[in-house]
Amino acid sequence: MSESLVRVGLLGPFEVTAADGRVVDIPAGRQRALLAALALSVGRAVSVEALVERLWDDSPPVSPRSALQNNVRRLRQLLGPELIRTLAGGYALDLPPNQVDALQAVELVRQSQDAEPAAARALVAGALELWRGEPLTGVDAPVLEREHRPALLESYLTAVEARFDLDLEGIGSAGYIGELRELVGRFPLRESLWERLILALQRSGRQAEALDSYEQIRSHLAESMGADPSPRLQQLHQVLLSLAPAGGNVESPVPRQLPSPVPWFTGRSQDLKALDGLLSRTGVTIVALHGPGGIGKTTLAIHWIQRLLPSYPHGQLYVDLRGYSAEAPLSPSAALGMLLRSIGVPAGSLPLGEAELSALWRTRLAERPMLVLLDNARDAEQVRPLLPPQGSLAVVTSRNELRGLAIRDGAARHTVRAMPDADSLSLLSAVSDQAIVDHEAASDLAALCAHLPLALVIAAQQSSRYPGSSLRDTLDSLQASAQRLDLLTDPDDPTADVRGVISWSYQALAPELARSFRLIGLHPSADIEPAVAAALIDVEVEAAQRILDRLAAAHLVEMVGRTVYRSHDLVAALAAELAAADPEVDDAGARLMDWYLRSLDNARAAAFDAARQDFGGPPGPRVVLAEFAGFDDAVAWFEQRQVLFGQLMRLAVDKQWNVEAVQLATLLGDFQTARYSFEQLSTAELALQAAGRLGDAASLGRAHYLRACGLSRIGRRQEAIDEHRRALPLAQDAGDLLLQASTFGALGVALQKQKEFGAAVACHRESVTAARRLGRPQRLATSLLNLGAAESETEGTLTDAIAHTLEAVELYRSVGKPFLLGLALGNLTDMYLDAGRPETALAYSDEAMTLIGDRVEVWVRTNALIARGRVLAALGDPAGAREVWEECRQIYLVTKPYRLAEVDQLLASLAP
Incomplete structure (x- = not known):
């Protein structure tokens, strides 16, 4: 007999535990069914025919004996060769019965029936401790379930009833009543359970509920079986009636059953x-x-x-x-x-x-x-x-x-909606019995409690529980806790538990709706659209809309727009807890990230003429991505979700969706460069965490490149240069020509800003070389554009600068990128002005402004405006120059205040 195996667990989820506490992983399927069949018959042989029936029911394989032998062989490899013995005509598991929880529990219940009360109580308690859930969970063997599950449940119910009968002093406790209500819900025709529930209610002084329970079992029996309750139940009913108040006059005392109003009610x-x-x-x-x-x-x-x-x-x-x-x-x-x-x-x-x-x-x-x-x-x-x-x-x-x-x-x-802020503060003050001094803390605490009165009352009472405690202390505790719902509870009262109260709504959902609620909880923002929900749940968008409507009807979400649904913070916290424990979390997360990555890629393409990313195939057939009519549409979509993308980035890193985290940071780059550069560094540093876990040169190179861009955007140029130089060998090791071209180009731009023009030109030439090898016209155009910009600032290379920029212009024209073409034309404006040809410069400026359009708050427009002002000033139109530079200044006020000095200097250069 094996000394390594300790126990086979069948009373709940299937488990096998070794002597060292290690859980032995038995694959789901035939091997579990085989071990369960042998475990339920330890000490005796089980024939080959019986085992085949238990493993395959009425669909045996072509060679059942051979298939059974293969499963026995695999099981021996997992458990040790000596545990399963081959006997004449079958197999036996070499374990004592007390190492199989199902057999042990049945034996303890049997022994309890002839024991003295004290011993019987201990035996019953021991049997019930072995139960962990539904028997044979995780064992796919219908024959075993039919043969053994009813007897195991009977043993369990016998133990429950015996414990109840042995502990008469506790019969009236709420714990017994709740447990018995659950059991009669699961076994509505077991009269012995109803008998004990009715007794428990009667002995707790709940006469009316006891009579109601009798009526429920009487109705169940009549509707299901056409039978009356047992004589014992009928006798108990008569006892209840005899204890009921006499008389039936409808002119009985006037009922005044309303619960008392709470003294701290306020607002509303x-x-x-x-x-x-x-x-x-x-x-x-x-x-x-x-x-x-x-x-x-x-x-x-x-x-x-x-x-x-x-x-x-x-x-x-x-x-x-x-x-x-x-x-x-x-x-x-x-x-x-x-x-x-x-x-x-x-x-x-x-x-x-x-x-x-x-x-x-x-x-x-x-x-x-x-x-x-x-x-x-x-x-x-x-x-x-x-x-x-x-x-x-x-x-x-x-x-x-x-x-x-x-x-x-x-x-x-x-x-009935969440309380207004003023009402929430009044409630906090009323419950805590103290005037609110720190209004900021009180307001933040109310928001953290989602303005939910139950949560506010619990928080207020906690703030006044200890001498010297304040609302600020409670706020700090809730903010510091990753499990906010754990703190919003009264351990002595299940009705004063925010998680429990919200959970009752979840538990009332149909299974498919409950699954949807859990998966939606993975979304990092409390706001969600049907298209995103559809991706998470893996359904059509129309089906997701119906699901969200049903969740709204259950008040687990609310509609805040024609296409947006929102969960309040505490419901969202519960949904997030449930999502984290759901086995589908990683698959759902992959669908969520894929939807946002592809939609963000669409937005980049619409806003910046950016090249499309390769996602390794098309989206799923039911996926409906966000699509955009143009720049304004795409930028508005991004701005509305700016905070969400930060949350999504943190979620990807926390969940170790590392590939997706690096992809997301890459796609966010263009938007953050254009409008939210202050977020670029934090995004890149999260990407660096994810890339470090991946460990491959391409991901690490990309993350260092992104961090360098973020450092550059906030003026930390030398650090940016150092970071680019970390990225370059990684990009070269990975053979990633696109990353090489991008990194050399960005390093060149950073060196330009440091006035190291010779080094900058060298970097841009390396970028052009990598881009030509890559064979992507748009990347080559950008590398040429950057090279021309650096050459235009290097003495003696203006002619080369114009030539390279003109080549970039033709490439942008060939790939149909009007926005980027406008950027190149803006650069040509500056170059031809420096070459002493202001009329040509003005023509390029006119074309650039037409192509860029009214794309305000984007660096391309500001660069073009500065160049246009220079041309107009050179042509003797200071008023026109002042107008475009003033527009540029207004854009910098919002997007890049650190560049205000540059445009102010230009304005000052104009004659009054």
Whole structure:
């Protein structure tokens, strides 16, 4: 027998653990099924025929014995050759039964049935500790599931019930009730579980809920099997009825069931005004408040209802429908039973069916109009049978938009949104019982809590929990924590847990919608468009739109524009947690990065005539990328997402999507050079982290090149030159001609700015050489353009400068790049002016300005404006020169304030 193997785990996710604590990886499929089949029969041989059936069910391979032998051989390689013995006609696993958790648990339960109470309690506890989830999870063997899962579950339920019976003192605790509610939800026809739930409720003083639970099991049995409850349950029901208050007069004491208003309620004036307005409409008998979890719907409803109480002297009723809760939602029948008993209908007089209960409810309220608060509704179907007749008022709260309640039942709906900033500050002050002194900290704390009242209350109470503590201390703690939701909780109250409250909305989603919510959580910004969501979820854009609409109906996102949806920060934080744990995270991340990389490439091409990147093939067939009509469209798109791209860059580095991080930094280069140069260095340094992980020369060379460009843009020229010189040997080692041409060119530009014109010309010539070898006309044109610019500043080479720039102009014309052509023509303007030919210079300037158009705030236009001003001044038009230089100055004020001195000097040179 192997000494290395300790345990086979089947009571939950399949696992095999070695003696040293190491988890032995058994591949999913036949080998797991084989080990599970042998483990469930340790100590005895399992025949070849039985094993074939368990592994392949009714679809065995052509040579089943040979296939089984191959799987046994592979399993022995993983576990050791001595663990699986070959016996006559089959195989056996050489392990004692207590090394298989399923067999051990069954044996402990068996022993507990004949033991003394103290020993039985320990045995049952030991059995339950072995359960980690659904048995045989991760074992793809339908035959094993059919043969063993029912018996294993029976053993588990027997242990649960035995523990309950052995611990009578704890029966009334909320922990038992919650667990039993979950179990009866999973096993709705197991009467012994219902019996214990009803007992637990009754012994906890929750008589009405105990009677409701009996009604639920009675309905289940009648609908599913056409049977009555067991004699034990019926007897228990009679006991409950005998304990119920006597009498059934509808003139019983007036019910006053509304929860008390919270003392710290503040603000919400616009909400209260809107709710008053809804009631002023003719015929309104249903008012529905809907909004995200924790937004304060119930608190608002209770506060608003106080002003309506005089209109309903017959009383107010309240029921928590548990639509979004740790407990199972209340059925309409159960809720009707509670409501009817609250107005004096004896439990023994209640009809059996939902329709009859609903009819009786409407009849009784027709006689006594009341105000009914139906709190925490799951959906319209749960609420509809509970609606009172005309004369009464139903106030409903829900995380669901309850559109059906408005369409079919005439409900007037009101969306409860996050509190305004002023209301948030008032709430912080009221709950913490201290005047707000540090308004900046309070405002930042409110924003960090997404202006969600539940989060604000928890944060405020934490700020006043310790002597000397302040809102600033709480703010600092939340800002410093990577797990903000962990701090916004009360460990002693599950209803005061922001993560838990928001999670109830997530847990109510259908599986495919829940998957979509998780994957959308990977998006680094709280705002998302349907096309991006479609890429993340891997669906058509129209399907993504429908998914986002359904998430909006559940108040997990909200629509903030015709094409943008947004999650508030705390919902986004939960979604990000869920995304990080989702096994699809890397695949979804690849789709997300691909969408933004390709769309950004489209924007570069439209804005700067930039050459297209090679992404190794077309996008997926369902992908709809962002497309652009021209410069303005592309730049506006980028500017709206400038912060997002920074977040996306950090996400790629954090997730170690290293190739994509370097690609993204490269694509951002043109935009950051043109408009956001202050971000270029931080982007490049993140790219350098990613490239360092990749370790290849091409990626490292590209990252050093990008960092050099960033350093150059903020004036740290010598550092930029040094960084370019680090990039060059890497580019040469990688044989990357494009990177060589780009780096030599950028190094040449940096040397020009240092007035090292001879070295700059040498670098640009190397760039031209690499570009000619590369065979890409646009890159060659740029290298020639840079060479000409450097030669124009070098004594005796103006003729060469013009020749090289004219060659660049023809290349730009051939590849159809009007924007870059405008840049080259701007340079020719300067060169012909320096050559003493101002009329020719003016002609080139006219053509350059026409091609560049109104592309303000871009360096190409400012360079062309400076050159044009020089020409106009030379031709005796100082007013024209002043006009274009003033325009250039206004652009520099926004984009490059460090160049203001240059243009101011030009303006000063003009005659007054």
